Amino acid sequence: MRGSRPAPASSPQLPPSPAASPRVPSAPSSRRAIGVDVARAVALIGMISVHVFPESNDEDVMTLAFAVFGGRAAALFAVLAGVSIAFVEKRSRGQLYGRTLAADRAALVVRGLLIILVGLLLGHADSTIVTIIPYFGVLFLLAVPFYGRSSRFLLISAPLFAVLGPVLRHVLGGTAPEQLDPEADYTLSTAFGQPVPFAVDMLLTGYYPALMWMAYICVGMVIGRQMLTSVKVALALVGWGTALAAAMWVLSKVLLGPAGGMERLVAATPEYTRAEIAGQLAYGPDGVTMPDTTWWWLAAVSPYSSTPLNILHNLGAAVAALGIMLLLTRRGGAVFSPFAAIGAMTLTLYSAHVIVESLEVLDEDKPMVSLWIQVISFMLFALMWRSCMGRGPLETIVSDASDWVRTRIRTPRERPRAPREAPGARWRPGRRRRAGSGRAAASTAGSRRAASGPARSSPATPTPDPEEKRP
The missing domain is CATH 1.20.1060 (Taq DNA Polymerase; Chain T, domain 4)
Known part of the structure; x- marks a missing residue:
């Protein structure tokens, strides 16, 4: 770039209502395609290549890295983000309505906010890279109303975002508000201090405008619903x-x-x-x-x-x-396993790449060496971390937080009920109950009811017939 989960805890599901049918058909369950994680690794390596290699060489010829990955690597990463959202839909097995739909959308909001937070924290690194992470967080927030929609709706929305977004951007021209330093990454202070420029930049006028890049998310969600194996x-x-x-x-x-x-x-x-x-x-x-x-x-x-x-x-x-x-x-899953390990923790590794570039510990005049050092280091770290800990550190934080919110909303809260007293078991404290007093009281009450006419229905538990047999 010029400027870059395990299933949630099981919870009780509400029975499907005949009045509210699922909007997304349940897809047959299958093992996760390793190609998705490998594609994420390719996207990450492509973004690193664009950052470490110049756009053109000394002869003013476009470099191979920029010619292949310039803009395309980031777009691949965005499409795969849509695929990951569709994987969450599959976990709900098509029951995307009611409490389940609300829980999944709330979890998506939490995921987007945490990713924005990571991106704003990376802005403090003062790197020459225009960090793509906060834009991706906004994309997750914009995807909330599209979560659970039909594939036809998503395929219609994608070209609308791709066409109407650039048209709106062109119409606004230079009238949109800008931050004080357009070349700098947003940080926590600049985002909260300049909320309007931050929102306009993230949505429309930035390097990776979310209103236009929603086309990638919509298509990725449709792809993720397919049998990718x-x-x-x-x-x-x-x-x-x-x-x-x-x-x-x-x-x-x-x-x-x-x-x-x-x-x-x-x-x-x-x-x-x-x-x-x-x-x-x-x-x-x-x-x-x-x-x-x-x-x-x-x-x-x-x-x-x-x-x-x-x-x-x-x-x-x-x-x-x-x-x-x-x-x-x-074929050959073992051969692609190191790349799949990278693809499983791209948020962590991309953040590490931004920090490495900000520290300037690698020689900029040797881009090939810088690329190989980062790729090999990230691969070894991903393999060791996955074998010992599982998901990446940032992925674990984001996933656990969103899963916690999803579980809290999906699980209905049971109201505590007062213990029911046995019929005829009430007596005042300190007063001993005489034998036969319950039956006599019932007989007296019955005679009074007979004399005064039919009784009204009462929410209290009726006194049982003494001749009725208990099961």
């Missing part, structure tokens, strides 16, 4: 993803080439030369956003530009990459 599903992901990525790339080249888009960009943006405009189309915006001098800027597919074509292109590339990982990991 199926070859047919993996092939479909590769085919559809490749087709979408290629189509958006070709469409951008046509619009900015034969359709005359490049000439309109040059005419509408005199502050940039043709070479500078070509550089932004290849490497992405000079600042946070692309220029807003003409609508033709939305035809770009540049990395980190967050245009409609860029978002859809990255979405297709991420879907295809996930399908490839699912196919590759069907």
